[in-house]
Amino acid sequence: MTKKMKNITLLWSFFLLLFVQISQAQENLNDYLKIAATNNPELKAMFSDYMVAMQQVPKVGALPDPTFAFGYFIQPVETRLGPQKATFNLAQSFPWFGSLGAKKDVASEMAKAKYEVFENTKSNIFFEIKTAYYNYYFIEKAIDITKKNIEILEVFKRLSLVKIEAGNASIVDELRVELELNDLENQLALFLDSKDVLQVTFNNLLNRNEFDEIVVPELLWQDEIPLNELTMLDSIYASNHHLKSIDHKLTAFLNQETAAKKEGLPKFTVGFNYVIVGENPMSVDPNNGNDAMMFPQIGVSIPLYRKKYKAMIAEAQYMQEAETARKEDQENTLSTIYQNTYKDFSDGNRRIHLNQKQAEIAKKVLDILITSYSTNSTDFEEVLRIERQLLKYELEHQKAIIDKNVAVAFVNYLLGN
Numbered sequence: 001m002t003k004k005m006k007n008i009t010l011l012w013s014f015f016l017l018l019f020v021q022i023s024q025a026q027e028n029l030n031d032y033l034k035i036a037a038t039n040n041p042e043l044k045a046m047f048s049d050y051m052v053a054m055q056q057v058p059k060v061g062a063l064p065d066p067t068f069a070f071g072y073f074i075q076p077v078e079t080r081l082g083p084q085k086a087t088f089n090l091a092q093s094f095p096w097f098g099s100l101g102a103k104k105d106v107a108s109e110m111a112k113a114k115y116e117v118f119e120n121t122k123s124n125i126f127f128e129i130k131t132a133y134y135n136y137y138f139i140e141k142a143i144d145i146t147k148k149n150i151e152i153l154e155v156f157k158r159l160s161l162v163k164i165e166a167g168n169a170s171i172v173d174e175l176r177v178e179l180e181l182n183d184l185e186n187q188l189a190l191f192l193d194s195k196d197v198l199q200v201t202f203n204n205l206l207n208r209n210e211f212d213e214i215v216v217p218e219l220l221w222q223d224e225i226p227l228n229e230l231t232m233l234d235s236i237y238a239s240n241h242h243l244k245s246i247d248h249k250l251t252a253f254l255n256q257e258t259a260a261k262k263e264g265l266p267k268f269t270v271g272f273n274y275v276i277v278g279e280n281p282m283s284v285d286p287n288n289g290n291d292a293m294m295f296p297q298i299g300v301s302i303p304l305y306r307k308k309y310k311a312m313i314a315e316a317q318y319m320q321e322a323e324t325a326r327k328e329d330q331e332n333t334l335s336t337i338y339q340n341t342y343k344d345f346s347d348g349n350r351r352i353h354l355n356q357k358q359a360e361i362a363k364k365v366l367d368i369l370i371t372s373y374s375t376n377s378t379d380f381e382e383v384l385r386i387e388r389q390l391l392k393y394e395l396e397h398q399k400a401i402i403d404k405n406v407a408v409a410f411v412n413y414l415l416g417n
Helices: 003-038 041-054 058-059 099-165 172-207 229-239 243-263 307-376 380-414
Strands: 069-075 084-096 265-279 293-299
Touching: 003 041, 003 099, 041 058, 041 099, 058 099, 084 293, 099 172, 099 243, 099 380, 172 307, 172 380, 229 243, 229 307, 229 380, 243 307, 307 380
Parallel strands: none
Antiparallel strands: 069 084, 084 265, 265 293
């Protein structure tokens, strides 16, 4: 096998290993999302709220309870068949046709609105988990990059000591390195403290032990927005859980208007009476002493006072207007938020390439300056300045990847994913 073929084989092996690592890392994140969907207490609370709303559907769709009455005659009422001693009455009320169905539709749509609130909460928690995961990855990389830069400065320090002993450099060079080292060690300590905070934050979102291990990849993948700008906005309008919740509320208030109109129509009552009759010793009627049942009993409730029914109808209509305006406002807000998020995505994409290129250039310049400093009296201040720039570009490169992925995660939240 030629040397060129070996290099190609090694390159393919590297990319294959990188692909496997990224796939495993994405699986780890998906596993964390599944844990949160099961364990997160806020999600559990929101789902219980939805189940509470669902229980309203059979309640409002049921007929009123039947009424039962018993009467006892202290002074029996004498009839030709015998004295009436007691009476029983059973009655059932019925609202106007379709009233119960309209009320059930109202409760059902309000329950669906609650479900969309639950789904929106879940999408938001998933976004928070992804953001915490990406930030934890950044802290891990920042710690690693800072440690490597401390190692580089330690090399500078030893090199400056050699030159000082040889009389080719000033003690100031060593002191400058000490200043840089102190700053980096302080920054490293801050990163380590931030790592603990992010670890606790992430694990709390999953409702598990605060210091459980978080597995992050060696190299974070870069997510992309799959659709173009205008198509994506249409998809957000169609699938955003907040907008869906408003749609269900709007439908509920349309049904509430129907229910209010039917509420102003007559209601019916059907029932029967049963009278217990004693024997009349003076009667020769063959039905003497037989109980009497009178059926049916029909009643009508006439809604004469119309103001309250008109108010109920107007209330439902104003609620529809409010939800319509709220939906329009939410769509405007989503449009603005999406434009800002897309800007952040594009900016992150640009900064990834810029800082990667700048870091490569700074590394070459630093190598040249170190070589030059070791052989002559090149200004050591320039060496330290380029080293600081290299650290900055390496950190900014990782931060740009995080910002880009967070922007994509937020777009997925807007899409209800």
